[in-house]
Amino acid sequence: MSEPKNLVSGEHILAFARSGDAANLSKALASNPSVVDYKSSSNGCTALHYASVNGHVECVKALIKANASHLPNSSGNTPLQWATQGKQHKVVNLLLDKYEEIDVLSQNFFGKGALSEAFDAGDVDTLTALLTHHSASEEKLVNKEDAKKLNALTEMMHVFEFPKSKPNEVWVVKVQEKAILETQLRNILGGVENANKDKTGLSIWGASVVLARWLCDLRENLKGLTVLELGAGCGLSGLSLGVVGSPKTLTLTDASPDTVENLQHNIELNQGAFGETEVSCCSLQWGDVNKWQESRKDKQKEHQQQEDDDDDAGEQKANARSSSIDTVFDVVIGSDLVYDKEVVPLFVSALKCLLTPKGNFYYTTAVNRAGRAELANLLLKHGFEMVSVMKPPTSYRRNPLRGVSQGECDLILTDLKQTEYQLWHFRRKA
Ligand SMILES: C[S@@+](CC[C@H](N)C(=O)[O-])C[C@H]1O[C@@H](n2cnc3c(N)ncnc32)[C@H](O)[C@@H]1O
Numbered sequence: 001m002s003e004p005k006n007l008v009s010g011e012h013i014l015a016f017a018r019s020g021d022a023a024n025l026s027k028a029l030a031s032n033p034s035v036v037d038y039k040s041s042s043n044g045c046t047a048l049h050y051a052s053v054n055g056h057v058e059c060v061k062a063l064i065k066a067n068a069s070h071l072p073n074s075s076g077n078t079p080l081q082w083a084t085q086g087k088q089h090k091v092v093n094l095l096l097d098k099y100e101e102i103d104v105l106s107q108n109f110f111g112k113g114a115l116s117e118a119f120d121a122g123d124v125d126t127l128t129a130l131l132t133h134h135s136a137s138e139e140k141l142v143n144k145e146d147a148k149k150l151n152a153l154t155e156m157m158h159v160f161e162f163p164k165s166k167p168n169e170v171w172v173v174k175v176q177e178k179a180i181l182e183t184q185l186r187n188i189l190g191g192v193e194n195a196n197k198d199k200t201g202l203s204i205w206g207a208s209v210v211l212a213r214w215l216c217d218l219r220e221n222l223k224g225l226t227v228l229e230l231g232a233g234c235g236l237s238g239l240s241l242g243v244v245g246s247p248k249t250l251t252l253t254d255a256s257p258d259t260v261e262n263l264q265h266n267i268e269l270n271q272g273a274f275g276e277t278e279v280s281c282c283s284l285q286w287g288d289v290n291k292w293q294e295s296r297k298d299k300q301k302e303h304q305q306q307e308d309d310d311d312d313a314g315e316q317k318a319n320a321r322s323s324s325i326d327t328v329f330d331v332v333i334g335s336d337l338v339y340d341k342e343v344v345p346l347f348v349s350a351l352k353c354l355l356t357p358k359g360n361f362y363y364t365t366a367v368n369r370a371g372r373a374e375l376a377n378l379l380l381k382h383g384f385e386m387v388s389v390m391k392p393p394t395s396y397r398r399n400p401l402r403g404v405s406q407g408e409c410d411l412i413l414t415d416l417k418q419t420e421y422q423l424w425h426f427r428r429k430a
Contacts, residue, residue, distance in 0.1 A: 010038025044074030201233035206416035219245030
């Protein structure tokens with residue numbers, strides 16, 4: 001039996017999809033649904049390829065509605081790969097939503113997959129969509145070149161401004177974060193046993209903005225003192241104190257090597273703004289505290305035997321074996337450090353070891369963090385007194401980023417606006 005004359009052909013479908021004529025495409029598909037997966041005889045492309053690469057979102061929707069399949073062309077390229085090449089992230093999202101079976105790591109006949117295309121195109125929206133897809137599990141992401149490109153894409157430098165008391169004058173603090181994509185990609189929490197794998201410090205957390213502002217207000221009290229930041233992450237709070245105030249020394253620490261490397265970079269970004277304050281960073285894991293304590297006790301015994309008369313009351317040296325910390329500090333600061341109650345004993349031991357008697361601990365936390373109550377409880381049991389626990393002024397949560405709208409700020413400092421924070425001030429008893 002011959003075909004009716006007015007029946008649309010596959011070539012019509014391809015032409016409508018290529019030109020973005022969604023209305024005619026829909027009509028054609030309604031009149032002849034069997035041509036939805038028609039392939040061009042020259043390259044094996046379907047209408048879904050053409051609509052995707054050109055970003056014709058309505059055509060893609062019409063094809064999806066007509067149950068189009070997601071098929072490779074004669075080079076092994078799928079509509080997803082073409083959409084990625086064309087930086088059509090809306091289409092990428094539509095395809096990933098509809099076709100559950102898509103493997104974003106599958107490759108064409110030349111060994112290239114959608115993920116590599118996205119890296120080459122440098123399109124962050126598409127990359128984010130692909131990398132967060134279930135088929136891009138971490139174990140399968142083995143391409144080192146792609147990983148390098150990913151790192152470059154995820155570094156972002158932000159400029160923070162804090163008002164001085166004089167109108168129209170501001171202090172400026174520059175901070176690089178690295179984790180925009182990485183936090184979505186990888187398991188970011190190291191846990192108690194694997195603090196050096198914790199990636200949370202590659203992002204700037206709202207609590208560090210709140211702490212930075214609190215330290216700006218406390219700067220006169222901290223003049224000439226030695227200050228240590230634990231779990232400094234990107235270092236915003238400590239760096240802000242270094243720029244705004246004049247502590248004698250400022251030591252920024254963290255467990256993860258990637259984070260410490262980024263901290264060093266951020267110190268260099270602000271070099272020249274620290275006045276007389278000596279600013280440095282080093283790696284420090286709270287769990288190493290027992291080693292330091294043992295080492296300190298041994299050293300004290302040795303010291304006593306050798307110099308019986310030497311009783312310098314002002315000496316406050318601790319002998320930390322790990323990293324380069326070999327002293328105790330007048331002040332310890334930290335933001336958003338406890339989010340798992342398992343870590344609380346380690347943290348409190350480290351704090352006791354690093355803070356001088358009568359020394360102050362300033363801490364900001366989100367009110368909903370796990371382990372918060374355990375932390376307060378253990379501090380009280382271990383010789384700390386609670387000086388104050390306060391809600392910060394609402395101004396501490398304002399957008400601090402230079403030249404960035406509130407909407408963009410909400411995307412960068414995602415937790416700052418909605419989260420409730422607390423300001424904790426504890427003092428170690430004599
Ligand atoms: C949520 S982030 C907060 C970072 C930064 N304070 C801020 O508010 O932006 C937690 C930080 O604590 C660090 N951390 C977690 N466990 C640690 C441990 N056992 N020893 C040292 N640092 C640790 C992480 O590496 C990370 O930088």
